[in-house]
Amino acid sequence: MDRKRQRSFAAAPAEHTGRPAADPDRIRQWVEYLALEIGRRPQQRPDLLRRVADRLAGTFAGLGYEVFLQPVPASAAPLYNVVTCASGREPMGDGGRQLVVGAHYDTVSGSPGADDNASGVAGLMELARLLAPSVPSSLRLVAFCPEEPPxxxxxxxxxxxxxxxxxxxxxxxxxxxxxxxxxxxxDRPGSQSFPLAFMDRIYPDTGNFIALVGNLRSRGWTRRVEEAFVTGTDLPVERLNGPALLVSGIDFSDHWSYGRCGYPALMVTDTAFYRNPHYHRFSDLPATLDYRRCAMVVDGLAAAVRVLAGTASP
Known part of the structure; x- marks a missing residue:
């Protein structure tokens, strides 16, 4: 396994004030829309998922993005990935190298999914807003559906x-x-658990950090993202690359798909069931989330995108 603490990089830039550029209230509004107004969003409810897809697509378009609804085969009505890019570009590809940032918007059948994964979608939408004045030509923001079993x-x-x-x-x-x-x-000591017992001697046992997680083949990519990410946020960041056979959960999301296709990929996560007791439960509600820290994650993402897409210097 490969890891490096945030403190191994230079101190946070002077412009950090503790106040995120991303808007915690906007993030909260997206989470409440998905988890409360729409509610449970299992793939067996294509009607609800189409409502969400249309809302996301309309918001992206209103920010000036090109939008493409990519059909995904399903047992009932088709579901859709919402694929976006800068105005005048081709959402599905135009020859140059792409940077894909994505989050899934469906849930398991028994949960409203505030953290899993309304928080990820809300972060994606706030990232889109922050980048809208100057969208990198290589960037593709994608809202996926479905991700959850089956x-x-x-x-x-x-x-x-x-x-x-x-x-x-x-x-x-x-x-x-x-x-x-x-x-x-x-911020409670002991609030963070791990897939392997010895990991609590390497990583913090307090769940106040965000994790960048990938397989061993994505070590270089994970390192590059972390180096850019920490220039944009004061939030503690931890990095882990390891084999899925040894580290359970390391590939439990959409980055798995890109790894299967030979692309470097990672997951930005609060570590799911290793920290959040509401994972896949009805209690995964908006009131359980920390929107200020979620906004700090988005700040780090925005910095990473600008650096990696070539619109800012690391």
Missing amino acids: AFRTARMGSLVHARSLKKRRQRLLGMICLEMIGYFS
Whole structure:
């Protein structure tokens, strides 16, 4: 396994004030829309998921993005990935290397999914707003559907449909960043657990950090993202790359799909069930999330995108 603490990089830039540029209230509004107004969003409810897809697509378009609804085969009505890019570009590929940032908007059947994964979608939408004045030409923001079982790791998984479509076009990627549960934090010692017992001697046992997680083949990509990410936020950041056979959960999201297609990919996460007791439960509600820290995650993401897409210097 490969890891490096945030403190190994230079101190946070002077412009950090502790106040995120991302708006915690906007993030909260997205989470409440998804988890309360729409509620549970299982793939067995294509009507609800189409409502969400249309809302996301309309918001992206209103910010000036090109939008494409990519059909995803389903047992009932089709579901959709919402694929976006800068105005005047081709959402599905135009020859240059792409940076894909995405989050899934469906849930398991028994949960309203505030953290899993309304928080990731809210982060994606706030990132889109922050970048809208000057969207990098290489950037593709994608809202995936579905991700949860029974589609998980099948040909009907939205992110796998997208990744395979890129591979079929021989589309090159800088890499992929998956937003998977980015809203649950705790300052209580012992609030963080781990897949392997010895890891509590390497990583903090307090769940107040965000994690960048990938497989061993994505070590270089994870390091590059972390180096850029920490220039934009004061939030503690931890990095982990390891084998999925040894580290359970390390590939439990949409970054798995891109790894399967040979692309470098990682997950930005609060570590899901290793921290959040509401994972896949009805109690995964908006009131359980920390929106200030979620906004700090988005600040780090915005910095990373600007650096990696070539619109800012590291």
